[in-house]
Amino acid sequence: MSPAYERLALAVSGDAELLALIERLPPAKRQPNLLFGVVRLLGGPVEDPAAFHAYVLANWPAIEAEIRRRATQTNEAGRCAVLLPLLAALPQPLALLEVGASAGLCLYPDRYAYRYDRQLLGDGRPVLDCALTGTLPPSRVPTVVWRAGLDLNPLDVTDADDVAWLDALIWPEHAHRRARLRAAANLVAADPPLLVRGDLVDDLPAVAALAPSGATLVVFHTTVLYQVPQRRRTAFVELVRGLPGNWIAAESSRTLSYDGLPDPPGAGFNNVLALDGKPLAWAQAHGQAAAWFG
Numbered sequence: 001m002s003p004a005y006e007r008l009a010l011a012v013s014g015d016a017e018l019l020a021l022i023e024r025l026p027p028a029k030r031q032p033n034l035l036f037g038v039v040r041l042l043g044g045p046v047e048d049p050a051a052f053h054a055y056v057l058a059n060w061p062a063i064e065a066e067i068r069r070r071a072t073q074t075n076e077a078g079r080c081a082v083l084l085p086l087l088a089a090l091p092q093p094l095a096l097l098e099v100g101a102s103a104g105l106c107l108y109p110d111r112y113a114y115r116y117d118r119q120l121l122g123d124g125r126p127v128l129d130c131a132l133t134g135t136l137p138p139s140r141v142p143t144v145v146w147r148a149g150l151d152l153n154p155l156d157v158t159d160a161d162d163v164a165w166l167d168a169l170i171w172p173e174h175a176h177r178r179a180r181l182r183a184a185a186n187l188v189a190a191d192p193p194l195l196v197r198g199d200l201v202d203d204l205p206a207v208a209a210l211a212p213s214g215a216t217l218v219v220f221h222t223t224v225l226y227q228v229p230q231r232r233r234t235a236f237v238e239l240v241r242g243l244p245g246n247w248i249a250a251e252s253s254r255t256l257s258y259d260g261l262p263d264p265p266g267a268g269f270n271n272v273l274a275l276d277g278k279p280l281a282w283a284q285a286h287g288q289a290a291a292w293f294g
Contacts, residue, residue, distance in 0.1 A: 002171035004047050005036055011049035018053060021060055029067050033169065038066040041168035071153055074169050075102035076177070077184035078287030079222045079250065080109040081116075081130035085290075086248055086275055088138035090218065093145040095211035095245075099200045099236075100224030101149025103157045103166060104193040105184045110144045112184070126183040133265075134281065134292030145215050147193045150207050154195035157185040177286065200228065201235045208243050217245030223271065223285055226255045241277065249274045250283055265291040 009032050012018050022030050035056075036046055042062060045051040056063060087094060087109055096107050113122035115129045116137035155162040163185050170177045196207050204219070211217045219240050225233050233255070240247045249256055250271045258272060258279040269282035269291060280294035 002173055004172045007049055008036060008046060008052055015053060018056055025067060031072060033072050034067055034070065037072065037169045038063055038070060041066065041165060046172055070165060072169060073102040073155060075105045075166055076286050077105040077112065077126065077180055078128050080106055080112055081114055081128040081287040082250060082273055082283040082290040083220065083248060084109055084114060085135060085138050087142040087218065088140050090246055091216045093143040093215045095146040095215040095217045096144055097208055097211065097217065097219045098149045099219060099221040101151045101154060101195060103155035103162065104149045104195055105188055106222060107147040107149055107193045108188060110141045111187055125187065126180045128287060130287055131289040146212050148207055148210065149193055149195045150198050150200060150203060151195065152199065154197055157189045158192060201232055201239055204239060217243065218248060219243060220248035222250040225251050247276050262293050
């Protein structure tokens, strides 16, 4: 959670001047995180609602222009920690294809290091911490021979502006996530993945067909499908079930529903981790923890 953004959201909801500006935007652009992220990107204040109000009124043309050309695209490398137990258990080597890849930071689970409680795995940077219950931590990192991402607006970690936007989308209190973003972006910039601009239904088969033979294709996505209309979401699920290889989803239970789910183990466990449509664990959104039940 972000106390600063909670204060801003409450203030803006009752601010007639700011609401009048926001209502000029297309409905899809009236997102609190988009507005707050743009103000952070431009160097504006997000801690104090009064200062935020004054800054937005004084700088609205620049803010509006950025809002219209940007989209919220969180790319949290920490999510690899909850994917790793599944990826490490699949037949190796792997060909990874991420839907909604943003800048592709989650396409490098083999390059990061992991700390599951006190057990350290791998020797890369950053080190991703995850509290894992209900299953043993993996004993190895996967072998990845091919990696590709599909996104409507892929970002480039070799572009300072794109990295600055990813940084601006991280909540102001989360300094550890900003440090993790920078470390992961540096790693990925040294060996960028194939990132394809395209739609998760129309373009997925063509990208999947590029995967090398002899590797296990793994199509995966984390906290992406809530942005996809229900009809397209259904079409995607039908499509991905028919592809060769495996499908890993880490999405809210409101986005992808499953029968017979146990109650989540506590606050923050909003995502369900599933393999080929079978739910296996509850997970926190940034990879901080996963509780296995399957």
